Amino acid sequence: MNVYLKNILRFCIIVSLQVLILNKITLRWWSEPSGFPVFIPYIYPLFILLLPFETPVWALLVSGFVLGATVDSFGNTAGMHACATVLIAYLRTNVLSALLPRNLSEYSGLQPSTKNMGWMPFLVYSAFLIILHHLLFFSVELWNLSNIGQLLLKTAASAATSMLFIIVYLLLFTKQDNSRF
Numbered sequence: 299m300n301v302y303l304k305n306i307l308r309f310c311i312i313v314s315l316q317v318l319i320l321n322k323i324t325l326r327w328w329s330e331p332s333g334f335p336v337f338i339p340y341i342y343p344l345f346i347l348l349l350p351f352e353t354p355v356w357a358l359l360v361s362g363f364v365l366g367a368t369v370d371s372f373g374n375t376a377g378m379h380a381c382a383t384v385l386i387a388y389l390r391t392n393v394l395s396a397l398l399p400r401n402l403s404e405y406s407g408l409q410p411s412t413k414n415m416g417w418m419p420f421l422v423y424s425a426f427l428i429i430l431h432h433l434l435f436f437s438v439e440l441w442n443l444s445n446i447g448q449l450l451l452k453t454a455a456s457a458a459t460s461m462l463f464i465i466v467y468l469l470l471f472t473k474q475d476n477s478r479f
Contacts (some may be wrong), residue, residue: 301350309345309365311471316342317372320463337456341463342369342379343431346387347424351405355391362387375439382435386427397423412468424464429457 320339346362353361366380373379394410395402397419405414412420432453440449 305345305349308348312342312345312467313365313368315467316340316369321373337452337459339456339459339463340379340428340432340435341460341467343383343386343428344424344464344467346383346390347427348409348411349390350407350409351394351402352407355388358387358390359384378435378438381438382431385434386431389430390427393423393426411472413472421461421465425457425461428460428464429453432457432460 320341323338342365345365346358349358349361362383362385363380366383367377369375369379369383370377391402398405398415408414410420410423415423433449436449436452436456437443443449
């Protein structure tokens with residue numbers, strides 16, 4: 299399958315899962331007096347994380363903005379998702395360069411995945427960027443640091459749940475290489 303068609307299909311699946319299912323789930327890990335949901339698991343940054351290694355930074359930034367703006371339009375969040383997604387799109391290349399033993403140009407035609415990177419490097423890569431995404435998103439959402447404890451707890455709970463959903467997504471939608479077992 300053409301890489302462009304594959305990524306457009308992945309974009310549609312991930313955004314649909316986020317907007318139609320996950321945005322409707324309200325998870326509460328503790329009681330909040332205002333009655334609003336504490337957090338919603340966000341898996342849509344996975345689209346940026348799974349783009350091919352050789353994707354140029356400008357294309358990552360444009361993709362991040364389009365992805366964030368799409369989720370913003372369905373969630374009525376006024377650019378908060380776009381802001382956080384552009385940040386991880388900008389940092390993605392540097393994080394991959396720090397984690398991988400070879401230069402990114404040597405991974406031509408491949409994309410970050412558990413098959414190409416291994417489970418642990420991929421989980422470190424995705425967890426780091428997901429935590430940064432959630433930290434910026436919830437910082438913009440709360441708009442003050444007077445309640446830093448709530449910000450950190452909300453970020454940690456949301457990132458942990460998002461990583462759980464991302465692992466489930468990877469297990470369901472990626473081919474696993476069973477030849478090593």
